[in-house]
Amino acid sequence: MSTDKAEASAAEDRSQNSGTAKHEEEAPGPLKLDPRGIPLSPQPTDDPKDPLNWNRWLKLMVLTEVSIFSFLALFSASLITPAFVPLSLFLHRDLVTTAYVTSTFILLGGISAIFWNPIANVYGRRPVYIGTVAVAAAMCGASGAAKNYGTLIALRCLNGFFGGVPLGLGSATVCDMYFAHERGVYMGIYTISFLTGGHIAPLIGGYIEKNLSWHWCFYVPAIITGGILIIFVFTVPETLYSRTPAALARPSQSWMSNMLMKRRAHPTRQLRIVDFFRPFQMMIYPSVVIPTWCYSLCFAYGSILFIITSANLFGKIYHFQPQQTGLLLGIPITVGSLVGELFAGGISDWISEKRALNRGGERSPEDRLLGIIPSALLTPLGIIIEGVCLQNKTHWIGVAMGIAIASFGLQVMTTGVYTYTAECYKPQSPELGSLINFGRQVYSFTIGFYAIPFANMIGIQDAWITLAMITFAFFLPLIPLYYKGADWRKRLGKPTFHQDL
Template identity: 40%
Template sequence: MTTEKSCFDDTSSGQGVEDKATVSVVGDPESVHVSLGVSDSEKSLKLDKTGLPLVPQPSDDASDPLNFPQWLKIAVLLQVSFLALLGPLNQATVNPAFVPLAAHFHVSTIVASYQTTIAIAFAGIGSFIWVPLANTYGRRPVLLFTTLIAAASSLGSGEALTWSQLIATRVLNGLGTSSFFTLGAGMVSDCFFLHERGRAMGIFTVFLTNSAHIAPIPGGFLGQFISYRWCYYLPAILDFTMFVVMFFCLPETLYLRGSTPVVTDRPILRRMKLWGLRPKGKHLKASDFLRQFIMFKYPTVVLTALYYSVTFTLSSILPAVTSAILFRRLYLFDASSTGLALGVGTLIGSTLGELLGGIVVDRSMYLSRKGKNDGDIVPEVRLQGIWLGAILQPIGLLIWGFCIQYKTIYIGPTMGFGIMCFAIQIISTVLYSYNADSYRPQTPEIAQVLNFGRQTIGMTAGFWAIPLGDKIGYQWMAVTMSLVGIVTFLPVIFLMFHGKTVRDRMGAPTYNRSL
């Protein structure tokens, strides 16, 4: 059988050309820690446009996602990024409308915020179901199925007649949207090389981070001028729209490295199948649902996840769950005004943070590789890009807390929002990229750890934020939370200098190494 030349050529995708060099792999062959040097036998390497070896090395299979043309990689990135945006959007659009929501169900505004808290909590739990399924049957069918769950449950929330019905649909919505955060990060890692991954992860995280900031803008207007129900209908419409787009445009990216290339003259269309792409010999086992907890034993993952979860809670979730109450109390803002104040400042901050964050982490990795004759690649280089975010995050939190306590004009806490979101975007980009570089085959499981930490710690904010601030003062709450953030940052500083030693001592995970 003959096969036509595929559009997935390395040269056509702009990834580089094939050249002769020698390579020796240090430690785990799936790790990014690769050194160039003299070896017993020469091996053909594919290089990027700067002459450095592509990491990881793509196969000769046209169906390998690393060989996708650049336009298709960007299309995948945009789709999974928009899907990541829809996760918090499903949960947070109703936040500015807590007052009419509470009035309809005859509960307090604080109790009304619990339906958001519950959705956030189950968004952290559900991924433990979806990741093993996606690693066996493919990312594409699982994402399509969970997007339908999200759409149906969000529609059900808008139609809920009782408080218990609303809570039940919010549980389902959290379970459905949980896959958006974890599988999306895995698909980004499936498609992009090391030198592209920081910027690609940055785009993914800016959508993820900004979602909770964009949501209050339409949510405020819908809650005030139409009905709080439309704060659920809008996400349902967007979920279903995204389902249709992905059904026709999102290819499968699950790929078993070392597998026999499939002879086909239509590799893109083959990757659009809903089934039949399960890696040969791969079967779902009960142990698959348990071994995903293995990533919790790796210090580099757990320590960065702790810092990320704390700072995300304080910089993104805290403003989201408190603004509807505080801005109404201090400034007599209605739902639409609250949505604009919260959304615009945080959106600007996150966008500026991404413009800086993704570029800096990729540039730092490039300069590190270029400056070493042995081509040594150490993921800890990524962590050096976190400093600006780590410094600005507590500053923004303090501005927010003191401005709320001393009742400055609304521009004050809004500036605090913006600075915190600028910082968390840099922090998110750096930590997602660092972990993907450290354990690339386990990227979905790592994203699951980050998501679980973010959702679990974040869900608590709605319970303690307002009572704590009212009791000790918002300025002292901000000081306390800033100190918590600084303490959880100390292990990240340790990893900057000793992360490689820690990873070498722990070894690499033994599962999914062929992905």
């Protein structure tokens, strides 16, 4: 018993020094360790139905299906992108105005998690996923049948509001199931999924428009989403797990009860108005607001900038048809993201584990920031390369290289930010997912208003260089965060809500 107490005391000291939440290290019994002898964070209960204790295959199944939902969210948003030209003719709108069909989805997708995540924290992830994704599939299908611009924009707003839920809730689901030392890899799988959805869509959208019509750029994701939802209903259990003494004292519900959602997922919590403002409350913490600001710009200029402007610029400069535009955009952006994730997730976990061992088991979330360094160089570089190539009308391979390099950097940044913030404040991971998604989507929405006019005003090359320099500048605050993040968290204290998760 004295050994257990000594281990628990040492773990508590390490938790205070590294800035991680103390409750993540606490356990009612003997301290549980990972394969390298470092205390597990968070500490699991002895309940086999605790998602932290699930079999590997069950965790992977849940992760896969949630990741597919995330993939389909941005896939649904971007599949129409290569078909903007024929869509603009149908709607009798210019290309800039037509691009709002995607921009409005992005905007409402950012807002949606602010509303839905507090509900998921009380009633469970499962009912929220099922209800919102079902409505999103219906709205996506209805978009294909729209007869005018106003109706289409309204349907896309609803599509984004319901379909954007997996983009904000998925990171919380990952944290429900995986320990801190695993999150780099599994959070990376989740993040590559939603980014790739927006990247693969242009590859397919042009051919769908050519062989069917632009209407099917909405029908196809609606059909696929509906099919995946049916599988989800029968295979994915609830991942929200309350660790309050009152909840743990209750009889554990059966797997069948879990799947049928017979009782509220969090039996001791009530939904309050203040819960809808919790994500913004997290902005007082530098370990949240600095990475969120940086990532929002990185995503907007390292991904959405290419997507929103491709139909306009590739058509004018290279005289590409929709399917050619989709290929030039989709292939490099997808390859860059996939290669970036092969580097990002494993390296992030390796750095974290290696440095923890060097400190005698003391974890520090700031170690995750070291893995972001390549992004600070590659994302701005890729943006500049594309701008220079477009301005000088070089061979399209130069444009492809720029997009791929920026996408590599963005994927490294995405995995790093989601993993770092979740490791700093794991109980608040739903709020973190909401806030990051909000910042990313809302800032990306604005690009459609100024990217092309800005390029027309000063030239594509100078405009893209300016945006790249802004992106690089927002990486610089990560330097003091690396050195002072733990001290700042200790000084500000821990959030007082969700301490039971």
